[in-house]
Structure formats: structure tokens, C-alpha cells
Amino acid sequence: MGHSFHNPLVTLHDSRGRIVFAQPLIKLSAAEVIYSQPWDWVRTDIERNEIRMAFQKVLFDRESITLRATFYFGGEPMLYECNAVPVDTDDIMVMATSVPIEEAHNSLSNREIECLRELISGKHTSSIAQKMGVKSTTINTYKQRIKEKLGIDTLSGLIAWGCKHLG
Numbered sequence: 001m002g003h004s005f006h007n008p009l010v011t012l013h014d015s016r017g018r019i020v021f022a023q024p025l026i027k028l029s030a031a032e033v034i035y036s037q038p039w040d041w042v043r044t045d046i047e048r049n050e051i052r053m054a055f056q057k058v059l060f061d062r063e064s065i066t067l068r069a070t071f072y073f074g075g076e077p078m079l080y081e082c083n084a085v086p087v088d089t090d091d092i093m094v095m096a097t098s099v100p101i102e103e104a105h106n107s108l109s110n111r112e113i114e115c116l117r118e119l120i121s122g123k124h125t126s127s128i129a130q131k132m133g134v135k136s137t138t139i140n141t142y143k144q145r146i147k148e149k150l151g152i153d154t155l156s157g158l159i160a161w162g163c164k165h166l167g
Contacts, residue, residue, distance in 0.1 A: 002026050002078075003100055006151050009080070011038070012087070013094040017055050020092065027074035038082075038096070041071040054084065058094050062086045068101065101165065107149045113166070115142040119155075120162040 003009045012021040017037040039048040047069045054065045064085045084096040118128040129136045
């Protein structure tokens, strides 16, 4: 099983950006990951610079950041969304949680995506049902399935995710 919303890649970084902890390791050994830097896992200079600048923002400005990058694990590209936050310990400076974002889009059906797009536009269940030509109970089922697939507990969380990813 690879990384997912339910099984994200969590990395801890020292002040130079080196990874001192990573879990779960998928397709890689600890020796391949420990003391590597996240910019080592991308192929373009643009992404390398973007990741370095984001790391510096977390490290020096003590701000949380979110960015997207295509990482290559075992030679296979995967688009990840990474959330990095500052950590205040002697050895660990940054914690990053990374999830593949293509997986979420691929796991939703076209009707679920259509329903989610209507939700983020501010429509109520009955309006969405009428527009999609189904019953309100079907829309409620779509909402529940989407939340389960994405690992989201609340409707507000679902709408926030939709705004961010389908916006």
C-alpha cells in the first residue's frame, strides 16, 4: 500500500533540511531517505528552488506552508501536496506531512465530483438534487461517500477540500 490521505508520508527535518525521520517508507529503504533533502526528490530546478524557499520560510519565518511537488520515489513520479510546520526542539526544526493528491481525484466518481462542485458553489442539497436529476437522499449518499474516500469528517471540511482542489 502506498501513501494516501489515510497513510501520509511524515518527515522530520533538521536545520539543513535533511530528513532525520520518515514514515511510512514505501518503495525505499531508510538508507535512501535518511539525510536526503526533499529537494533531492524532484527533477526540475523550479521545484527544487520552490521547496528550498518554502523550507526557509518555515525555518526562519516560523510559518506553516503548503506546496505541491512531483516527487520521484523509486523512479515513479507522484504529485504530492506537502504541509510543513515549524517544530521547536533541539534537533527537529520542521515537520512535513505529504499526501498524493492525484489519488483523491481518481477515487471520486464523476457524479461525486459534480456533487462536490455544486456544494462548493454554495448550493443546498435539494438544489443539487434537482440539478443532477436525483433525490436528496442520493446527494446525501454522495456527500457521505466523498467524506469517507477523502478521510474528512465534516461537511465544512469537505467544502474546504473541494474549494482547494476543485476550486
